Amino acid sequence: MKLFNFILHCGFVSLCWCRLNEEVTVASANEWIGPQTQCFHGSQENCPPLSDPCRCKKVSNNSVVCCNVDKDSLNITCGNSKMDTILNLHIRNATLDVLNITSATWRQLISLAITDGYIGEVAGEFGKLTKISCLNFSSNSITKFANRSLVNLFNLSVLDLSHNNLSVIPRFKKDGIVSLDVSDNEQLLCDPLFEALKGTELHFMNENDTSCLSPRTFHWFNTTELVPLREVISVHELRNECSFNCSCEPYRLDIVIGKPPTISVLVNCSGLQLMSLPPVLPPNTIVLNISNNNISSLDAMNDEPSYQHLRQLYADNNEITSILPLEGTNFFTNFVVLSLRNNKLKSLPTYILSNVFDRNNNFQHVNLGLNKLQCDCNTAKVLKEWLLAKQKHIPDYEEIYCDNIKSRVLDLDPSKLCQSQQDWTDYIYYIIIAEVLLLVFLIAKVSYDYWVFKTAGYLPWPASQMPKLPCDWLCE
Template identity: 50%
Template sequence: MILNSRLKEICFIITILIGIIIDIDCRLAEPTEEPLNQIITTETLAPSITTTTKPQRVVQECFHQPPSICAQLFNSNTNEHCTKYSSKAVICCNVNTYSLATDLQQAGVGPTDEVESLHIINATLDVLNVTHKSWKRLKSMSITDGSIGKVVGTFPKMTSISCLNVSSNGIVEIQNRSFVNLINLTTLDLSNNQLDSIPKFYTTAVNLSIDVSDNKPLQCLSLHKAMVDTKKELIFQNQNRTHCVSKLKSFHWFNSTEHMPFSQIELSAELALTCPKIGNKSCTCRPYRLVLIQDETPKTAIGVDCSNLNLTSLPTPLPPYTYMLNVSHNKIESLSMLSDDPSYQEIRELDADYNEITSISILEGTKFIDNFAVLSLKANKLKTLPTYFLSNTFDRNYAIPRLISLGSNNLICDCNTFKTVKIWLTLKQKNIPDYDEIWCENLPLKVYELSQSKVCQHPRDWTDYIYYIIATEVLLLVGLICKVSYDYWIFKTAGYLPWPASKMPKLPCDCLCET
């Protein structure tokens, strides 16, 4: 009984093993689309294709094989340069300008064929003309590890290519409109060439993954333009190996005109997109300085220049962490944004020269007046100066003095101006460098030239003589006391009263003085 059960178990196990072996044989016998997929590893894929840092966005990988595969697929004695890698993929090696079209045709790469993936390795082409209709049905196209002078022409309309890799070819130029018809393009690898500019893409391309690393002649202006034109929808791969050549005229805020890191150009593009725009005019935004605060991450402070734009109010919103704002030579009347707008909270330097500002009282109690470093209000329409809250700001202990420029403003000068503003300007000369350039509107004088005799005069009335009246009354009282004392002394010594006391009529109270 036990023996029979054991035999049944053994038969059951053998049956399972035979089924597994048959299943494996069937799988090995089945034709696959890419029979050599086991060769592809992370190391053999194109080095520029990586996963983007943006969430929910996986970068498509172009069909790509290592150069060593050419020795496996082609005999050195044969004239064949292209072969089918699978039913829908073709690999070509060592093609040149003269054999390319023929080799592709023989391998079945054409507008009516079913090939969707193509990889050309070690091509030697003076010019690659992408107008050829052979590319039209391709979805993945790689031409790598070769020598190509330049890319000309434009891919035919409705070309299906979604992944294009032309890396490591030493390409010097790609015509600006070569890729504009690639409406499905999601991955573009231009790395390790000699390009100085980035070509245009399809106008509605969204989240295009692009690699332009290791192109030493690449101009920062072209990289910056590509970011701004696509509103930063481009996803740049290998950013740590992406640099560009900066020209002083275009990127004058950098310390060097040599190779600039990608991060600096990305910041510049971000500023260009967030910089205030007024009608058809735009302010200029640029990195201004690096702000170091203890126990905080260093911040790149932004400078915004909105001068000469005919503004009637302060621009809004400003880019994050705007440190300096220049709105000079406009028609601005109020500084209310400094107290109301959150994007103005980080401003430390404000240049509002040559505007129509009439008062700065609105700045009292604002974060700006507590933290500013420079405030320039030259040539405005200020009539008074609120010295009380400005003094509080100046009197605090700061390592660097706060500076206010107020020259070419015409104040209404009176006696109070002399007693407060003039003295205040004299005491705060280190904070107000142009204190001697502030004028009086109602007098042909500068404020610091005011004198009491010129501004502290007013029409006379009887109260102006009160001191004289009091003095006269005091003198009369003293004289009267002296006269009475003299008359009393004469009366006591001589026995009579001198004139006029002797001529005075006798009063009822005189009896009190008789002895």
């Protein structure tokens, strides 16, 4: 009856536990909890006394507990147990510099727990026919697993690696659901977590106590910063759900005092034959690459709130004709990089860019190379000088060309371009100066004549030769 109830229970809990052909006897309720939570656990009270040379004890028909073992005292069958009948094994307080798991000893086990000891590293790999479904290596200060240690555990459903010193998660099966606990591994890097999420469907245990280190992933801070597991999972979901056929990747870790760290996003939509900007960006997008498309306008950045965090826009090799739509946007005030190489810009509104550059010193860069402008006298005299003055903000200023003249903007000669009729306006200043000087002379002459008339009683020549006018009576 017990056997029937166990088989029926397996059908609902985990099919992999019913693939065994051997007769199975259920461990007592206080020794076993299903695979969805934890492995077989033998309490400290089950340990043999320290005076017993056999460090292992049989606690049920198919379960064994071993305590305080090292490489010389680990003998699972010394407690009158046959190896082929042991399905659940818990080793407590083991002291092993290297644990080699290649041995066939583990092949018939369903649950293996090695906890609360010291294991320097795990070497070798489980055999291909190993049936382990629940594996617990928690609280052992393990620093390293061999590359293929766990790849042959095709029935694996629970993997507990918590409270160790791992920096990398060992590889394991890529199919099915695995409950994984990697909490309290203070050296754990984020990259392996991302890779593990790509490979299989993971259910994380103790998610709130799990974090990873960011530098190798985000290349941002010189110091190491902890990223909560929730952020890593969010980025994984973002990768899978990135819209518009674009790719979404983590870019950097943003830390604000008093708030949990957040991961900023890079969205890559290059080479997708897009005719317009993506209508909506994922939250916290700060880098957008839309190069190598057929986009002609940046108008969508005016009204879409998801563009408000954007700091870098790469839009090379498109059909963009103007940067005027960016004026007044949050992006244009705070951007770091704006790259518009090889577009169809015909003019540069220098006043817009000057306002931005003057406020931010060396902070912002705009790439404009390989655009072909409509060049005229103003281009030669004004834009050319402006580019030279702002070259620290426009690193490819030497690659801006003219569309109507076969020349670079920097090679334009004002003396050749500024010969049209409107260039007479250059002489207006001389005319104004001459008129002012003539007015001053007339005022001085009249003043002198008046002074002579008052002191000598006659008008000097040529004032005396001028005919009298009707208004002269006012002076008499």
